[in-house]
Amino acid sequence: MNYRHAFHAGNFADCMKHAVLVWLLRALMRKPGPLFVLDTHAGIGRYDLRSSPAARTGEWRQGIARLLDDPPPALGDYVDLVRALGLYPGSPVLVRALMRPDDRLACCELHPDDAAALRRHFARDGQVAVHHRDAWEALGALLPPRQRRGLVLIDPPFEDAQEFAALTAGLAVGHRRFATGVFAAWYPIKHGAPSRKFRSDVLETGIRDVVAVELCLRAPVDATRLNGCGMLVVNPPYRFEADVPPILTALLDRLGDREPGEGVTMKRIVDE
Numbered sequence: 001m002n003y004r005h006a007f008h009a010g011n012f013a014d015c016m017k018h019a020v021l022v023w024l025l026r027a028l029m030r031k032p033g034p035l036f037v038l039d040t041h042a043g044i045g046r047y048d049l050r051s052s053p054a055a056r057t058g059e060w061r062q063g064i065a066r067l068l069d070d071p072p073p074a075l076g077d078y079v080d081l082v083r084a085l086g087l088y089p090g091s092p093v094l095v096r097a098l099m100r101p102d103d104r105l106a107c108c109e110l111h112p113d114d115a116a117a118l119r120r121h122f123a124r125d126g127q128v129a130v131h132h133r134d135a136w137e138a139l140g141a142l143l144p145p146r147q148r149r150g151l152v153l154i155d156p157p158f159e160d161a162q163e164f165a166a167l168t169a170g171l172a173v174g175h176r177r178f179a180t181g182v183f184a185a186w187y188p189i190k191h192g193a194p195s196r197k198f199r200s201d202v203l204e205t206g207i208r209d210v211v212a213v214e215l216c217l218r219a220p221v222d223a224t225r226l227n228g229c230g231m232l233v234v235n236p237p238y239r240f241e242a243d244v245p246p247i248l249t250a251l252l253d254r255l256g257d258r259e260p261g262e263g264v265t266m267k268r269i270v271d272e
């Protein structure tokens, strides 16, 4: 396990993922029933962007820094949360900030140091459980939740080429156990072919009601660069397809450098 999220926290891909995550949580919380959130690849929860290692890569300067300077109205909800939470919040801290008293969060993190850091952060929090365990195994073990309504965020590090296949298999396992859950799976777009294959592999699983929203900073032709990223969502809440593209278009307007091929797309992969 070489991937450490601290090098990448706050970059454009994190902003995309977290802006969609906040929209999903708000949408699910429009209903009063208690919600269970499973964050399968949770990281450490909070990141100090001004010190090493985030400062070493400086990726956040082309990401969250540009939003904090001048937040577009469509991203106000997300940016206000980032401001209010102080150190740059990762997914579990964002989720926790929005949770109501009956909601629960389970986080999995496999790196021992990161799992320990996250456990310290939530040590006195009775609504959050931190598991030092493998995400793919946890999708079988922790679902379905007692609450019956839930969001599963799957955010793998994509350290190797097998991760797309693991993600498809993980979605199939999770969905078999919790067919009514909302699943949000983040994926990188370097070259177009792997993400196209991922979308068609998900189609093959037989899971229904699947959409994917993608943001590209440039045409995905140079496979050595992170040119964009996507979020594939199973059982998207009402208005996802209408509400989320304008949020990502506003994000691209701030974070993009007007390179050829930049854009936001919403694709319906499988009908309801």
Ligand SMILES: C[S@@+](CC[C@H](N)C(=O)[O-])C[C@H]1O[C@@H](n2cnc3c(N)ncnc32)[C@H](O)[C@@H]1O
Residues within 6 Å of the ligand: 001, 003, 004, 005, 017, 040, 041, 042, 043, 044, 045, 089, 090, 091, 092, 108, 109, 110, 111, 114, 133, 134, 135, 136, 155, 156, 157
């Ligand atoms: C992209 S980062 C997660 C960032 C986090 N979701 C956020 O938005 O703030 C991926 C994390 O998954 C962890 N990880 C890698 N393989 C894992 C596995 N099989 N099970 C659980 N965690 C894993 C890594 O240590 C890393 O912290």
